[in-house]
Structure formats: structure tokens, C-alpha cells
Amino acid sequence: MNAYTKATLGKLSDLDSHIFAPKDTPIHLVGKVFLGDLLGLTSMEVSLNKDAPNTGIDFFHSHKNNEELYIFIGGRGEMMVENDRFAVEEGSVVKVATGAKRAWWNTGSENLYYVVVQAQTGGLKSSKLDDAEIIEEKVPWVRT
């Protein structure tokens, strides 16, 4: 296995060059790019997203096995989970549990930018410092 894989997607403002329109579905989402196949992810699926004002996800969906995290990194909008409707903006982070219905919309006047990550509910065995090993070797950059 490769130690790493990488890709360059360009400026987030150009994300609408990506369209997610899976075959045999009515789904046609402008500004959504998934990273799973692109990078060969095995632990998670991730998308980067740009929604123009007054666009968003015009259907609810839920997940069967995966927990989903929404990280809003620019703009303003609204989200619904189950029957709760709330505002989101740059710096809002929302975890949605398996089985809950969710949708969201760019209700602002600027583009809405967000990252969505899904991974197996309960699947994290170790994290942060527990999972990390520090390597005693200097980095090549020097703090000036």
C-alpha cells in the first residue's frame, strides 16, 4: 500500500466545476466532490461542497451504518435534523447519528462551503494521542 495518496482540487470557489449525479437517480448536485475513490480511502467517505445561495439538498436522507459530520467552513445556511431546524454558519459543526433524517439549505447571500465526513458508527478504536506515535526526528523546516 502506498504511504499516501493526494489530489489537488483547486480553489474552493471553483468546486462547482464538480457535479455529483449518480446514474439511475434524480440526484444532480452541483459543487459536490467525493474523495473516497479519488484517494482510495478505506476508513471514511468525505465530500467537499459548495452550494450557491438558495440551493441545497432538496430531499431528506438518513444513513444506515454511518455517523455523519458536517463542518461548515464558509457562508450561512439552515439545517434540519429530524424535526429541529437551526442556523449554521462558518465554524458550525454538526454530528448526525445513524437513522436521523437530515437536509440543509444555503439561506444566505454568499456561497455556503462545507465538508461532510461519514464513517462507521462506533468504529473508532483509538484516537488522538492513543493512536499516534511521536517520531524523534527533526522536521526540515526551521522556525525563524
Added chain:
Amino acid sequence: MNAYTKATLGKLSDLDSHIFAPKDTPIHLVGKVFLGDLLGLTSMEVSLNKDAPNTGIDFFHSHKNNEELYIFIGGRGEMMVENDRFAVEEGSVVKVATGAKRAWWNTGSENLYYVVVQAQTGGLKSSKLDDAEIIEEKVPWVRT
């Protein structure tokens, strides 16, 4: 279990109000906030990060069980994985496999912003449309 949990972290430019300095370690990282405990994540650990120019991670580390994804959302820098050193910038996405050593640095003149996600290598059982169920119910927002 709650259908969702959420938090508001504020503008990404204010992320340096967060300091990650775990006890009994020399680690002191300004501008790093983890979401796992904050949101009760069970599938992944996630951090939001802001590095000022000429700062970064001045040690290498690897992971034992987790795949890690770096999503660069603003600024420019450099990353090393094993012996490869490469440029990253807004829109760069890098998956690093378990066991590989990695470090990065803000070599630019602006702040470097990025999201880091870790989850169990091989832990994703179903993803994207496989894991999703569409719910036939109109969203409350109306496209004008």
C-alpha cells in the same frame, strides 16, 4: 442516543483561541481544536486547524490503527510523508496510511487552514449511496 449534536466554533480566523496541549507531553499547538469529545463522535476523530506563517508541526508522527485525511482549505504550505516533501494549498487533499510518518509546515505568508480526520483503516463498510436512504418528504426551503 441523540439524533444530533452540534457546536459553534466561530470564525476559522479565530481558531487560534484554541490550544491543544495534552498533559505530560511537550506538545503545545496553537490553533487546533478536536471535535471528538465536543460532539461525542464514535466513528472518527477530527480537528480544525489554523497555523500562522512559519509554524506547523515540528515533529513527525505516525498512526497505529487509523488512516488520516488532510483537507487544506486555505493558505499554502509543505507536507512531508515518509521521505517525500511536497507543496499543499487550498484544495489539496492528502490521505496518509497507517504507519507512515508525516509532518507539515506553513511556508506561506498567509495563515494555513486545514481539517484533519482520522478513522479506523479499513473500517468503512458502506458509503455514499449504499449507506443512504432517501426520504420522500419535501424540505421546508423553497427554491425561488
